[in-house]
Amino acid sequence: MAETTRRALLLATPLLLAAAPAERGHDFRFDDIEGGVIDLADWRGKPMLVVNTASFCGYARQFSGLQELHERYGPRGLLVLAVPSNDFNQENADANAIKDFCEATWGVQFPMAAPTHVKGPEAHPFFVWAAAQSVAPRWNFYKYLVGRDGRLLQGFPSSTEPDSASFRQAIQAALAAPAPGARPTG
Template identity: 50%
Template sequence: MLRIFALAFAVLAALPALAAQSFSFASIDGGNLSLDDWKGRPVLVVNTASRCGFTPQYDGLQALYERYRDRGLVVLAVPSDDFRQELGNDAAVKDFCEVNFDLDMPMTTITHVKGPEAHPLYKWLATQGFTPGWNFNKALIGPDGTLVESWGSTTRPLSAPILTRIEALLD
């Protein structure tokens, strides 16, 4: 009986890791972005907005991506209008980010990140204790698919807390 409970516990403990990697998003460039494609790599997921006081953080996100992408880091920008600060459509967001920030990191289409219409990844993150309170909230998903840590809008992408956690997860 004890072995059955131990096995059941092991299976349940593995579920969060499987859940994070099973999600996909529509890409702002067309096609899909699947977290499963990045299995074994850390992924920093950031809900973004083009008309927010934190929008200049795109520069830091791009710099972070450039610094660590060859070592495995993925930075995923998730534009959202849940806080009413995103442009009206995907084409406008894509153009804004290319012109103003020269972004080449993966980016989703405009996506809900909170409430009943939240994307399934964000619903899963909520079960892990993370729900964005504003734009540019950051969730670091480890190579095993678990939520490693999350940060609010005021934590800059190149801050010591984020760099330390990412570097510990890289090859």
């Protein structure tokens, strides 16, 4: 009986490890809209803004504001990542069509994930993690700000415009925070 239990535990261990929730926002990967992978670990030590998007949503005009954030704060380390989703029935199913539309219509140059589920039982693990700490996206253009240390700092509803003062202040505070492991100066 002990051997059977030991075997069952050994067989279950990889499943338990695979199901273990990530503790930090930098622990996730997305399929890239152009192929390949977007590994958020590449931005470890930098703040990230992860936004579920949809091309045919009334909030799609926010793409231009997100592009402006990318241009203004990207050089200071902010990752703006669009995660297209059809979970609210307002996105094209074809990744190339999404990318082409966003580039041509809104001038999007920041990284985009491949179409991804952001809610429900098929939700991407990042959105499961973020929802456990904040709230699951209730609509397109829900925004999650992740700090340099990988903690979720804040979720912003769809109605929060990229140029709103409180949103910009949160981004600036995330950029001003010391990098993990940085020694205090002075």
